[in-house]
Amino acid sequence: MKYFRSILLFIASVLISYPSLAMNVLTSVKPIQLICYELMAGVSEPDVLLAANTSPHDYALRPSDVKRIRKADLIIWFGEGLEPFLTKSLSRHPNVLTISQLPDIHFRHFEHGHEDDGHHHHGNIDPHFWLGIDVVRDVATAISKRLVAADPKHAERYQTNLSDFIRKLDKTDTEIKHSLASVHEQPYYVFHDAYGYFEKRYGLNNIGHFTVNPDRKPGAKTLVQIRRVLSQQQGVCIFSEPQFLPAVIHSVTRGTHAKQGTLDPLATNIEVSPGGYFHFIEHITKQFTDCLGK
Numbered sequence: 001m002k003y004f005r006s007i008l009l010f011i012a013s014v015l016i017s018y019p020s021l022a023m024n025v026l027t028s029v030k031p032i033q034l035i036c037y038e039l040m041a042g043v044s045e046p047d048v049l050l051a052a053n054t055s056p057h058d059y060a061l062r063p064s065d066v067k068r069i070r071k072a073d074l075i076i077w078f079g080e081g082l083e084p085f086l087t088k089s090l091s092r093h094p095n096v097l098t099i100s101q102l103p104d105i106h107f108r109h110f111e112h113g114h115e116d117d118g119h120h121h122h123g124n125i126d127p128h129f130w131l132g133i134d135v136v137r138d139v140a141t142a143i144s145k146r147l148v149a150a151d152p153k154h155a156e157r158y159q160t161n162l163s164d165f166i167r168k169l170d171k172t173d174t175e176i177k178h179s180l181a182s183v184h185e186q187p188y189y190v191f192h193d194a195y196g197y198f199e200k201r202y203g204l205n206n207i208g209h210f211t212v213n214p215d216r217k218p219g220a221k222t223l224v225q226i227r228r229v230l231s232q233q234q235g236v237c238i239f240s241e242p243q244f245l246p247a248v249i250h251s252v253t254r255g256t257h258a259k260q261g262t263l264d265p266l267a268t269n270i271e272v273s274p275g276g277y278f279h280f281i282e283h284i285t286k287q288f289t290d291c292l293g294k
Contacts, residue, residue, distance in 0.1 A: 022044035023073045025072065025076065026046070027076045027077070028075075028077035029266065030267045030268075031277075033272060035136065037273075038140075038275075039147060039165060049065060049069075052266065052269070055214065055244075057213070059085050061085055069089050074095045074096075074146065075093055078098075079099060079100030079101060079127070080100075081100055082100075099139055104138070105142070107135065108126040110193070128195070130280075132201055134173075136277075137166055172281060176281070179285050182293070186235070187207045187235075187236050188236060188239060190206060190209045191209065191210050191263070192214045192241070198284065204288070208226065208229075210226070210252075230256040235259065236259070237258070237259040238258050238260050239263045241264060259292075261292075262287060
């Protein structure tokens with residue numbers, strides 16, 4: 001009898017300590033997961049579909065991915081412009097939050113030249129909103145509202161988390177402005193046009209990119225033009241990305257005085273943990289200052 005009583009007590013303790021009916025939230029890419037992790041703290045932890053070192057630009061769903069999508073209570077993705085491989089599967093899911101379709105969000109829009117080349121998959125909206133603190137604030141508010149609607153029992157916790165998140169955003173924003181103040185005029189090239197939100201917010205001096213669409217190799221005309229600038233202008237920084245081979249960048253910078261750095265817009269090496277989103281945005285800031293400040 002004592003044995004069965006002990007078993008019952010153990011089961012009861014597990015049930016009490018485990019979040020009751022925790023909502024299964026699946027995000028598409030890691031930066032969105034990092035934001036949701038902060039908003040869901042103390043309730044449950046969001047999962048992510050794509051591995052941290054995987055680019056959403058050329059991904060293909062696996063059978064295991066389809067199973068995870070079906071089991072999710074809520075799916076949060078940017079939209080067809082970033083994750084086109086999800087469009088068909090999510091059209092049949094009953095609870096999906098499509099960030100690109102949120103009203104009253106001041107997304108950055110690409111210039112017409114981005115679409116004229118016929119290769120850009122993002123459409124007119126820049127999907128890398130997570131690099132813009134002002135836009136993240138609005139998106140986080142919309143995500144929190146959806147979490148409350150889907151899981152009203154934890155509404156108070158979601159609202160508290162949102163308030164804490166916005167307060168930390170404001171503090172981080174001030175710190176980033178201070179960190180970049182001395183280097184914001186330094187010229188640089190990026191591998192692809194993914195940093196517009198961040199650059200506009202902090203007044204950085206991006207003088208070009210190697211490619212619009214990371215799925216496509218830079219054109220010969222672009223490479224010749226970049227190399228001409230590097231040969232004429234000292235101290236230009238060239239940023240590669242860990243998801244793509246840097247060989248083309250090495251070939252263009254060879255024999256020049258260009259500085260080289262790395263920017264990771266997908267938070268590859270950032271741990272999903274409390275404060276993870278802020279570690280990510282602070283790391284991006286450091287990657288800029290390390291190269292621009294050389």
